[in-house]
Amino acid sequence: MIRAEIIAIGSELLSPFRSDTNSLYLTRSLEEQGIRVVAKTIVGDDLDSLVFALGTAFQRSDVILCSGGLGPTIDDLTRDALCAFLKIPMNLDAQLLAGIEERFRNFGRKMPESNRKQAMVPQGAISLPNHHGSAPGVYLEASGKQIFLLPGPPFELEPMWEKYGLPLLRKEQAYQRKVFRIGMLPESQVDEMLKPVTSSLRDVQYTILAAPSEIEVHLLAPENAADELISASAEVRAILGNWIYAEDLETMEALVGRLLKQRGSRVAVAESCTGGLLAERITNIAGSSEYFDCGIVTYSNEAKAKLLNVPPDLIQSFGAVSEPVAKSMAEGVRELANADYGLSITGIAGPDGGTEEKPVGLVFIGLSDEKATLVKEYRFIGSRARIRFSSTQAALNLLRLKLL
Amino acid sequence: MIRAEIIAIGSELLSPFRSDTNSLYLTRSLEEQGIRVVAKTIVGDDLDSLVFALGTAFQRSDVILCSGGLGPTIDDLTRDALCAFLKIPMNLDAQLLAGIEERFRNFGRKMPESNRKQAMVPQGAISLPNHHGSAPGVYLEASGKQIFLLPGPPFELEPMWEKYGLPLLRKEQAYQRKVFRIGMLPESQVDEMLKPVTSSLRDVQYTILAAPSEIEVHLLAPENAADELISASAEVRAILGNWIYAEDLETMEALVGRLLKQRGSRVAVAESCTGGLLAERITNIAGSSEYFDCGIVTYSNEAKAKLLNVPPDLIQSFGAVSEPVAKSMAEGVRELANADYGLSITGIAGPDGGTEEKPVGLVFIGLSDEKATLVKEYRFIGSRARIRFSSTQAALNLLRLKLL
Numbered sequence: 001m002i003r004a005e006i007i008a009i010g011s012e013l014l015s016p017f018r019s020d021t022n023s024l025y026l027t028r029s030l031e032e033q034g035i036r037v038v039a040k041t042i043v044g045d046d047l048d049s050l051v052f053a054l055g056t057a058f059q060r061s062d063v064i065l066c067s068g069g070l071g072p073t074i075d076d077l078t079r080d081a082l083c084a085f086l087k088i089p090m091n092l093d094a095q096l097l098a099g100i101e102e103r104f105r106n107f108g109r110k111m112p113e114s115n116r117k118q119a120m121v122p123q124g125a126i127s128l129p130n131h132h133g134s135a136p137g138v139y140l141e142a143s144g145k146q147i148f149l150l151p152g153p154p155f156e157l158e159p160m161w162e163k164y165g166l167p168l169l170r171k172e173q174a175y176q177r178k179v180f181r182i183g184m185l186p187e188s189q190v191d192e193m194l195k196p197v198t199s200s201l202r203d204v205q206y207t208i209l210a211a212p213s214e215i216e217v218h219l220l221a222p223e224n225a226a227d228e229l230i231s232a233s234a235e236v237r238a239i240l241g242n243w244i245y246a247e248d249l250e251t252m253e254a255l256v257g258r259l260l261k262q263r264g265s266r267v268a269v270a271e272s273c274t275g276g277l278l279a280e281r282i283t284n285i286a287g288s289s290e291y292f293d294c295g296i297v298t299y300s301n302e303a304k305a306k307l308l309n310v311p312p313d314l315i316q317s318f319g320a321v322s323e324p325v326a327k328s329m330a331e332g333v334r335e336l337a338n339a340d341y342g343l344s345i346t347g348i349a350g351p352d353g354g355t356e357e358k359p360v361g362l363v364f365i366g367l368s369d370e371k372a373t374l375v376k377e378y379r380f381i382g383s384r385a386r387i388r389f390s391s392t393q394a395a396l397n398l399l400r401l402k403l404l
Numbered sequence: 405m406i407r408a409e410i411i412a413i414g415s416e417l418l419s420p421f422r423s424d425t426n427s428l429y430l431t432r433s434l435e436e437q438g439i440r441v442v443a444k445t446i447v448g449d450d451l452d453s454l455v456f457a458l459g460t461a462f463q464r465s466d467v468i469l470c471s472g473g474l475g476p477t478i479d480d481l482t483r484d485a486l487c488a489f490l491k492i493p494m495n496l497d498a499q500l501l502a503g504i505e506e507r508f509r510n511f512g513r514k515m516p517e518s519n520r521k522q523a524m525v526p527q528g529a530i531s532l533p534n535h536h537g538s539a540p541g542v543y544l545e546a547s548g549k550q551i552f553l554l555p556g557p558p559f560e561l562e563p564m565w566e567k568y569g570l571p572l573l574r575k576e577q578a579y580q581r582k583v584f585r586i587g588m589l590p591e592s593q594v595d596e597m598l599k600p601v602t603s604s605l606r607d608v609q610y611t612i613l614a615a616p617s618e619i620e621v622h623l624l625a626p627e628n629a630a631d632e633l634i635s636a637s638a639e640v641r642a643i644l645g646n647w648i649y650a651e652d653l654e655t656m657e658a659l660v661g662r663l664l665k666q667r668g669s670r671v672a673v674a675e676s677c678t679g680g681l682l683a684e685r686i687t688n689i690a691g692s693s694e695y696f697d698c699g700i701v702t703y704s705n706e707a708k709a710k711l712l713n714v715p716p717d718l719i720q721s722f723g724a725v726s727e728p729v730a731k732s733m734a735e736g737v738r739e740l741a742n743a744d745y746g747l748s749i750t751g752i753a754g755p756d757g758g759t760e761e762k763p764v765g766l767v768f769i770g771l772s773d774e775k776a777t778l779v780k781e782y783r784f785i786g787s788r789a790r791i792r793f794s795s796t797q798a799a800l801n802l803l804r805l806k807l808l
Contacts, residue, residue: 010613011611012611012613012620012622013444014431014440014441014442014443014444015431015435015611015622016428016429016431016432016435017428017653018613019423019424019425019428020423021423024420024421024423025420027418027419027420028420031420036418037418038418038447038448038450038453039418039445039446039447039448039453039457040417040418040445040446041443041444041445041446042443042444042445043442043443044442044443045611046442049442049443049464052463052464053443056460059456060453060456071591071592071614072592073591073592073595073612075611075612107783107785112592112593112596114592114595114596115592132785132786132787153614153615155786155787155789155790207419207421209421271680274684275683275684275686275687275688275692275696275699276675276680276681276682276683276684276687276699276701277680277684278680279679279680279683279684279701280678280679280680280681280683280684282679283678283679283680283701283703284679284788284789284792286753286754286755286756286788287756288679288703289703289704292679292703293703293704293706293707294700294701294702294703294704294707294711295679295680295699295700295701296698296699296700296701296711297680297683297687297698297699297700297701298698299687299692299693299696299697299698300693300697300698302697303697303698303741306740307698307700307711307740336710336711337707350690351690352690352691384688384690385688388688
């Protein structure tokens with residue numbers, strides 16, 4: 001077994017405010033290669049601490065991934081620590097320097113003198129290009145260990161790892177992971193439903209993970225259990241059917257987007273309590289302009305009437321959070337945009353604004369097409385953020401089921 | 405300075421799905437006592453790994469806090485590891501056993517034999533009562549180090565620490581932290597601007613943290629450097645002035661919301677490339693209905709014309725991503741909503757859709773009030789998500805500066 005260790009570097013990661021998250025991404029990638037993470041260490045921007053952490057990692061691990069501390073400031077010491085620990089010099093890489101200077105020029109700025117240090121490379125190391133920031137990564141082999149120094153920001157670390165780090169990694173027997181995403185069922189119910197499959201697994205490992213309005217079922221199998229993985233996956237599919245909205249890591253918004261595109265249909269949305277989150281999720285997908293027309297966020301009753309043509313007496317009689325208003329919003333936005341589908345959300349996200357009759361978490365979702373308008377009532381629990389997310393999840397799920 | 409280390413124990417914390425969060429709580433508590441966390445380690449439920457991690461912690465730290473691994477199963481090895489590392493025996497504490505047995509009786513159950521091991525106490529240790537679970541904690545002094553073994557679940561760990569751990573802790577003087585949040589400057593520039601202050605700090609510690617379009621400057625001072633903290637903070641304020649959008653941890657959207665509320669003003673937003681994210685951020689704040697009227701997400705040119713009254717020939721002549729269209733969108737949404745401010749974003753979030761003349765990252769932001777309309781041009785870098793976030797940050801910042 002190849003043993004890996006992840007060292008997250010940065011004093012902010014030792015504060016009460018920040019957690020290291022890069023290690024989750026890296027762990028997933030390492031696991032797919034059959035490499036097990038045996039330890040994670042978090043240390044500050046301090047040379048002695050860094051050297052000590054590297055020494056510890058050399059004792060217990062074969063692969064060492066460091067994130068952070070590659071920037072231009074005096075706090076950025078990861079390169080220095082590696083050289084101090086291995087007692088090797090650092091050399092200026094002229095080509096690397098030219099690249100960093102050009103990067104700044106492209107943004108119409110002159111490279112500050114401090115960035116020069118990012119072109120220093122430990123002797124014998126390979127430099128890993130960074131297409132999303134100025135800090136190049138570093139790869140070095142020493143005493144049979146593989147050491148990767150990666151930048152801290154996830155949007156720099158992830159593409160660098162994918163493109164330049166991963167191909168250098170020594171691999172063991174690969175693991176295969178099958179993921180099922182389930183939109184609107186509680187964790188305990190999914191776990192119970194899957195008992196007939198999961199209780200008889202041999203080499204395949206089963207994990208269930210819960211996030212608000214989102215359950216993931218993971219099946220992890222070593223290469224030699226590929227057949228068991230296939231049959232277990234088939235059983236999971238047979239049991240959960242339409243509750244599964246995606247296999248592997250496609251998000252609900254990506255899936256709905258794909259379905260809309262396939263059918264050449266367009267959607268428009270009208271939101272109240274979710275305040276734009278539904279539109280934001282849909283348009284988070286590149287290319288969504290093909291199937292998304294417009295989104296209307298109406299907080300005030302006047303805006304609902306004026307923009308979505310919701311009759312004021314409907315709001316008067318039933319309240320803004322009601323089945324008839326959700327219906328009228330969905331129809332209003334569909335007409336306004338001349339779209340195939342109108343999707344609406346009105347509800348109470350809290351923490352204030354709830355009553356006994358209409359508590360926090362009460363949400364109506366409307367879906368209108370050329371034939372009819374469907375409205376469903378939900379009662380979500382949790383924080384404001386959670387209720388908002390659950391509401392958009394339910395809305396996207398409603399559209400998904402309609403498109404299937 | 406007293407140096408602390410937190411060891412989080414549990415194989416699930418080495419999976420791609422779970423982060424240790426206890427350490428954030430414990431760090432806050434330790435910092436308030438003037439104790440600095442110098443390292444965090446995460447290891448699995450494995451005796452050798454645990455013993456090794458304890459050895460490492462003994463080398464670099466004075467206070468060692470372990471969380472997890474105190475349960476009744478064979479996976480729970482923290483006590484065993486401590487005894488193995490210190491080469492001390494464990495003894496059955498009859499009183500503790502009676503307590504655990506009683507706890508089970510109170511729930512109408514008989515104590516399983518496996519729980520007996522939770523009554524085993526390392527020689528010389530003090531047992532820390534657990535009022536929220538069956539696993540008692542452990543406190544031990546050895547070689548001048550203070551070692552605390554705490555249960556993993558936060559609802560057990562936190563009250564145990566508060567009531568029984570904290571009072572045993574050797575304390576130093578307390579630290580004070582000052583945070584400045586800066587909206588729209590790059591990290592290296594802020595770092596450079598602050599050199600005159602930061603290069604001459606004596607007892608105050610300076611850290612700079614970067615997230616997309618968001619920089620945090622932290623100053624951390626021991627009690628006896630309170631004066632230095634005050635004067636350094638004043639210098640930071642003098643240098644960065646209006647670039648600082650908040651002191652301490654208020655978000656940009658919360659700050660803008662507070663300013664709008666103070667002035668009794670209302671805003672409406674029109675978005676293209678950010679697809680609802682601006683409205684979403686504003687309405688993320690509870691009570692935002694007081695100052696947010698509506699948001700219009702217009703992806704298509706038809707929607708811009710129909711909803712926001714953007715003249716089609718303007719789009720024809722200058723393109724949807726242009727200064728005149730941003731201006732027209734801001735004015736259009738302000739009129740539509742009859743709001744005090746109209747805020748608009750139009751740009752190219754990528755990854756596709758860029759041209760040489762109008763590259764990915766080009767964004768125009770408009771702000772209209774009763775007197776005039778201001779439009780600013782930005783060029784953001786990074787992924788689609790980052791460009792979208794940066795755009796909303798710039799829009800909120802523009803409104804903030806107007807409101808000041």
